[in-house]
Amino acid sequence: MKRLGVGFVGTGWVVNTYHIKAFQGVRHADIKAVCDLKEERAKSTAARCKELGVGNPKTYTDVSEMARDPEVDAIWITVPNFARTAVAKAITEEVIQGKAELVGIVCEKPLARNVKEARQMLEMVKKADLLNGYLENQVFMPSLVKGKEILWKRGASTAGRPYLARCSEEHGGPHEAWFWDASRQGGGALNDMLCHSIEAARFLLTAPEEEKQALTPRAVSAEIASLKWSTPRYVGKLKEQTRGQIDYSKKPAEDMGRASIIYETKSKSLVMSALSTSWSFVPGERIYLELVGPEYYMQIDTLNPEMKVFFSREVKGEKGEHLVEKQAAEQGFMPVLPNEISVYGYMDEHRHMVESFLKGRMPIETWKDGALVVELLMSCYMSAEKNKKLSFPPTGLEDFVPKVAKGTWKPEDVIKTNFE
Ligand SMILES: NC(=O)c1ccc[n+]([C@@H]2O[C@H](COP(=O)([O-])OP(=O)(O)OC[C@H]3O[C@@H](n4cnc5c(N)ncnc54)[C@H](O)[C@@H]3O)[C@@H](O)[C@H]2O)c1
Numbered sequence: 001m002k003r004l005g006v007g008f009v010g011t012g013w014v015v016n017t018y019h020i021k022a023f024q025g026v027r028h029a030d031i032k033a034v035c036d037l038k039e040e041r042a043k044s045t046a047a048r049c050k051e052l053g054v055g056n057p058k059t060y061t062d063v064s065e066m067a068r069d070p071e072v073d074a075i076w077i078t079v080p081n082f083a084r085t086a087v088a089k090a091i092t093e094e095v096i097q098g099k100a101e102l103v104g105i106v107c108e109k110p111l112a113r114n115v116k117e118a119r120q121m122l123e124m125v126k127k128a129d130l131l132n133g134y135l136e137n138q139v140f141m142p143s144l145v146k147g148k149e150i151l152w153k154r155g156a157s158t159a160g161r162p163y164l165a166r167c168s169e170e171h172g173g174p175h176e177a178w179f180w181d182a183s184r185q186g187g188g189a190l191n192d193m194l195c196h197s198i199e200a201a202r203f204l205l206t207a208p209e210e211e212k213q214a215l216t217p218r219a220v221s222a223e224i225a226s227l228k229w230s231t232p233r234y235v236g237k238l239k240e241q242t243r244g245q246i247d248y249s250k251k252p253a254e255d256m257g258r259a260s261i262i263y264e265t266k267s268k269s270l271v272m273s274a275l276s277t278s279w280s281f282v283p284g285e286r287i288y289l290e291l292v293g294p295e296y297y298m299q300i301d302t303l304n305p306e307m308k309v310f311f312s313r314e315v316k317g318e319k320g321e322h323l324v325e326k327q328a329a330e331q332g333f334m335p336v337l338p339n340e341i342s343v344y345g346y347m348d349e350h351r352h353m354v355e356s357f358l359k360g361r362m363p364i365e366t367w368k369d370g371a372l373v374v375e376l377l378m379s380c381y382m383s384a385e386k387n388k389k390l391s392f393p394p395t396g397l398e399d400f401v402p403k404v405a406k407g408t409w410k411p412e413d414v415i416k417t418n419f420e
Pocket of ligand 1: 009
């Protein structure tokens with residue numbers, strides 16, 4: 001089998017923490033190039049790829065140049081949300097003009113910051129006629145994939161389809177300033193993380209043999225709040241943490257979001273996803289997933305792994321993330337995830353993308369799925385702003401930009417009601 005030459009554009013946290021390590025479990029692919037505006041990041045990532053045995057990549061600071069590299073067959077877009085459309089345009093233009101020969105392109109979550117940008121992304125990839133993958137790692141989590149298989153095969157076949165998926169991802173807050181800046185990121189915690197839960201729930205509620213678009217979203221309701229990071233103490237901490245870049249006393253974004261989405265199945269039954277997320281959950285990264293059917297149930301809690309360690313108050317040392325992503329303590333009885341790359345689905349996600357491109361097939365998660373997730377996220381913001389359940393798609397979705405992204409949202413909005 002031919003090997004796939006992969007190029008990464010954006011070599012920051014997610015690439016260095018997860019993606020290049022995940023490539024150790026991917027066959028038939030080599031990381032041939034890495035590109036970052038910061039040359040030293042591209043160089044250190046390239047050196048790490050070599051150390052890990054996943055490639056000996058060339059380094060670039062210009063993505064158009066990387067796209068023209070004949071050793072690069074597919075590009076992984078892992079730049080921040082605000083740089084998505086410009087980077088996708090640069091890559092697809094090279095392909096359209098015949099200067100780059102690519103088979104595929106993948107993009108990190110969320111596909112875009114709003115519906116207008118998501119549709120631009122879809123338009124570009126269509127014009128360039130590229131296979132495209134959307135990096136939603138949770139639908140590749142081995143526990144989720146196995147749980148879905150067991151429940152649908154044994155439970156749904158005798159008792160009927162599942163009707164409720166409860167999904168959440170939470171942690172104590174992101175690592176880089178741009179995530180906290182809703183105009184650059186697209187929103188707050190809801191935009192950043194509920195995208196995962198939306199897609200994990202849709203995956204669980206869709207039968208294995210059903211087509212991807214089998215569930216039609218019919219109604220969306222949501223609420224957002226700032227419970228921790230706009231209080232005076234944490235406004236100060238956030239300012240300090242972001243070296244003065246972020247001031248939540250002036251331009252806050254939500255650190256908590258919850259939503260429910262009602263879907264209609266092909267046989268006109270209604271099923272529900274109940275979703276929540278936050279940047280104000282202290283213990284560390286936690287993905288919590290449940291699927292409920294008439295006579296069966298499934299539960300995944302990544303902070304309840306098989307291993308826990310204990311350190312007494314006498315043990316002191318450096319702060320770190322050696323037990324679990326975004327851990328907030330080093331003492332006491334603590335959960336440990338020895339292989340987060342696999343547990344969170346990164347390894348299987350990259351393997352699937354590579355294998356799909358080598359076989360000339362569209363992956364199971366595409367930019368079309370990513371665009372639907374953006375439509376649902378924006379509907380959530382719209383519902384939260386109006387404090388109202390909305391039919392999907394709501395009027396005005398195409399041009400909608402959340403108040404948080406415009407800098408006009410106020411945490412007090414959460415106590416506004418429609419019945420005053
Ligand atoms: N799947 C997940 O769970 C997960 C986790 C973290 C991040 N992400 C997503 O991955 C993306 C990157 O996140 P991150 O945490 O690595 O961010 P980051 O800020 O740590 O890294 C981004 C990198 O992109 C570079 N960059 C910015 N603009 C560029 C451009 N035009 N060309 C080349 N390089 C450019 C920056 O210099 C930086 O090194 C985000 O969209 C984020 O939402 C996904």
